[in-house]
Amino acid sequence: MKKHPAKLLTACVVGLALVAASCGSDDEPAADTAAPEPAATEPATADPAACETTDDVSMQLQWFTQAQFAGYYAAQDMGYYEDMCLNVTIVEGGFDITPQVQLANGDVDFATAWVSKSLATREAGANIVNIAQVFQRSGTLQVSFADSGITSPADFAGKKIGNWGFGNEFEIFAALGKEGLDPATDVELIGQQFDMVALLEGEIDAAEAMTYNEYAQVLEAENPDTGELYTPDDFNVISYEEVGVGMLQDAIWADGDRLANDPAYKDQATRFVAASLEGWTFCRDNIEACRDIVLAQGSTLGASHQLWQMNEVNKLIWPSPNGVGFIDQVAWDQTVETSLSTPNLEGSTVLTAPPTDGAFTNEIVEAAWALLGDMDLDLFGPDYAPTEVTLNAGGN
Structure with a gap:
């Protein structure tokens, strides 16, 4: 894959956040149980139309x-x-x-x-x-240049895969495991800042990104080969939601x-x-x-x-x-x-x-x-x- 240095047009555009959780209790519906219609329960005690106190x-x-x-x-x-x-x-x-x-x-x-x-x-x-x-x-992606040959998590093998750490990388590990790849030996995991500089400068092969933030950053950057902004055609995008590990x-x-x-x-x-x-x-x-x-x-x-x-x-x-x-x-x-x-x-x-x-x-x-x-x-x-x-x- 050729190196892609780029002129960045933003300075340290911030990325996404830390990760969170959800769990169930015994009274939660079964997986095939439809959610109730809104307004099917009793309202809370407060009357929003007349606030005696705030x-x-x-x-x-x-x-x-x-x-x-x-x-x-x-x-x-x-x-x-x-x-x-x-x-x-x-x-x-x-x-x-x-x-x-x-x-x-x-x-x-x-x-x-x-x-x-x-x-x-x-x-x-x-x-x-x-x-x-x-x-x-899930809005988590892995983004690479179109000439990288990375079109699925199976293609992470032998590549430098960027991730933010702090638990944000867990979908990456899940995707690797689904393809039978060992994150400790089959890929080179690289700590990535909350931006796309490492990808655009050719330091990593694929960068972690959110649909709503870091992916936009690469589309806001100038392609040095054309002098124009990059377009979606310049990149391969893997959605962890779509590959079943969201x-x-x-x-x-x-x-x-x-x-x-x-x-x-x-x-x-x-x-x-x-x-x-x-x-x-x-x-x-x-x-x-x-x-x-x-x-x-x-x-x-x-x-x-x-x-x-x-x-x-x-x-x-x-x-x-x-x-x-x-x-x-x-x-x-x-x-x-x-x-x-x-x-x-x-x-x-x-x-x-x-x-x-x-x-x-x-x-x-x-x-x-x-x-x-x-x-x-x-x-x-x-x-x-x-x-x-x-x-x-x-x-x-």
Whole structure:
């Protein structure tokens, strides 16, 4: 494969976050059981139309401000949290912040995180519970140049495969295992920054990327051979969702002890999820408005990059056949099985035992649907169709 040095048009465009988790309890539906219709449960005790008091709650993000979290910013900006009698502080994430640990330590009331790492945190003793699975599909990719010959995980053999570590690489290990490849001997795993510099400079053969972030970075970079921006035809893209090893990602997590013992907190959780899901439905139908809301929050990413990100994030949520936020048993089972069965370089796995009962519940999201029941919201998005987004140089 020839080396592909490139002129980068953005400086350190940030990548994705850490990973998270989901698990089931004895009262979850079987895999072939359809989710209940929204508004089928009793509403929470608060009346969003008349707030006698407003509760202060906080939400920890898993990364820097970007459209990955647009639904929460929209809920804040559009007054949906206020309508639910909540004053929500959204806490920005970063390199050294693990959201589910912040939640477990009591530093925040709620957190958004991926699904396998939060289960590992729970296995280590933290009673955290997945109360709403916002992203229904994995957005993780492996991206290589078109002349690399890498079109499937089987082609990783003998190649330099970039990954972010911190648990974000687990889908890579799962894909290798599915092809009978040993990550310790059959590939050269290279630590990758949260950008695409190593790929564009020819230091690695394939780079880890998110559909909504790092993949856009290569399409915002200049091809030195043409002087134009790279196009999708210049790359091979492997989707871990499509090859059958995708794991559940962004979910809303709550404190399990407080859910069980504090009715006021449980009520806050229901209202918080309801307003957040309303925010995500707004962003499904108003991607430019949500792009602008995120930009106004001070994101360092450019306007076209954020619009791309909003469009791609919506693809991970919609359509939502069981209803937005519902935790699907089949997807949960796949995430858990992958966490239990795929060894890393040291031979260990994310989970050493099946998650204990109560690691996820659909009770909160069903109650949240009931709160939204009179608002004529489409919580399924069966007719959702993404738009076409044109990326500008540097994502501007």
